[in-house]
Every structure is written in structure tokens, then in C-alpha cells.
Amino acid sequence: MPQHVTPLPPALSPSPSPSPAPAPASAPTSAELLDFVRRTAADQELVDSLPLDPEGRTWVRLDGPGGSEAWLIGWPPGTGTGWHDHAESLGAFATARGTLTENALAVRLPASGWKTLELADGLDRSRRLSEGTGRAFNRHHVHEVLNESPDTHAVSVHAYYPPLPLIRRFSRTGAVLRLEQVERPEDWQ
Numbered sequence: 001m002p003q004h005v006t007p008l009p010p011a012l013s014p015s016p017s018p019s020p021a022p023a024p025a026s027a028p029t030s031a032e033l034l035d036f037v038r039r040t041a042a043d044q045e046l047v048d049s050l051p052l053d054p055e056g057r058t059w060v061r062l063d064g065p066g067g068s069e070a071w072l073i074g075w076p077p078g079t080g081t082g083w084h085d086h087a088e089s090l091g092a093f094a095t096a097r098g099t100l101t102e103n104a105l106a107v108r109l110p111a112s113g114w115k116t117l118e119l120a121d122g123l124d125r126s127r128r129l130s131e132g133t134g135r136a137f138n139r140h141h142v143h144e145v146l147n148e149s150p151d152t153h154a155v156s157v158h159a160y161y162p163p164l165p166l167i168r169r170f171s172r173t174g175a176v177l178r179l180e181q182v183e184r185p186e187d188w189q
């Protein structure tokens, strides 16, 4: 992610403990990530600590469970991610303030070897995630997330496992999806 990365404020650090937390027995499932993002979205103090900018999205990185990558993200009215996927990472997100819209494709895209694809009919899925609502997703999930409100900031919590190796970004014109860019962690950290 390009701009507005802010250091983790002390309020977001895990509480001190006398000994390090034990390593997880196994990788977190999407259900466990969903539980984490819902609980974190309900943490008013943490959610309120996110700096909000009327001009663009803001975010802070969080410690997700089991080595997952987690973010608290602020969305001014009218902002969105554009279409993208998360490669081999599964994940979850939950709305903490406002309402987000998720448009998703019910299809697995080929991993490589294409520049444009024509989508078949009936693959579009859309859902609105109001405050306190979350959803989990599996590997290869393709979506865009938007704050369609004309006047209300939204805040959400996201978690991915494994930590995102890359994001593929797409543009879309009607049924035609075009691969525009592959971003890697060094591009957004």
C-alpha cells in the first residue's frame, strides 16, 4: 500500500506478558480470522485511534493471529480498492464504522498467462457490510471493496494468511477484466 502508513501506536501494541505467546499449533483458518476481525472491529478504543483523512484511505498494521497480516483501514466517502485478488492468501474483514460494499466474482481466475478475460454471466456477487458485520474468504478471492456513502467515513479490520505475497490488480469494463499490475509487499510497506 503506498501512502499514509503510520507506525503502530502504543495503544495498538499487544499487552505486555511475562513470556512470549506460544506459537500457534497450526495456521489460522478463515473462520479464526473472521473471529479476530470481528472482535477487533468491536474494540472501540483501537478503532477510534485510527487517524482519519478526508482525502484518502489511512491504515495501521495490526498483529493478526497465528502470524497473519492484519490491517485497520479508514475509508473516506467514495473511496475503494479497485478490483484485486490476494493470490494464495485466505482472509476475512469486518466493518467497524459505517458501511462497506463488497463486489466479488464467484470464479477462480487463472494464475498466469493472461492479460484480459471475458467474464461469463452470473459471476457477480455484491454484499453490504454494515457496522459489526464481517465476512471470510478463501484463497483466490477476487473482489473490490468500497465505501459508497456520500458523507460517512468507514473503518474496517482485515486479516490475511499467509501474509500477502502479492496482490494482482485488475481493471474492469463490463464483462472484460484486465490484469493491470502485480504488487508485492515492498510496494506497500
Ligand SMILES: [Fe+2]
Residues within 6 Å of the ligand: 081, 084, 085, 086, 143
Ligand atoms: Fe482485498
